[in-house]
Amino acid sequence: MVKEFERAGYPIVQMCNLIPVAKTVGANKIVPTISIPYPLGDPNTSKEEQWKLRHHRVGVALEALTIDVKEQTVFKVKK
Incomplete structure (x- = not known):
């Protein structure tokens, strides 16, 4: 589905934990x-830590939307 949205001209960032699957589907x-x-999120952490984690990952995804890539790219996130 990601490829179809891209073909239609919509910028797409796929957020997932199964990186090999995301690469396989293109x-x-x-x-x-x-x-x-x-x-x-991580239910083993405080709400504040979860918010920081979410804020960072969504920020990386939004920044990725602005970057022109020529090949599959996995963006780095803080652990």
């Missing part, structure tokens, strides 16, 4: 997430 801009049940 996503060009990939931002890693935490886990399947909690892609943008």
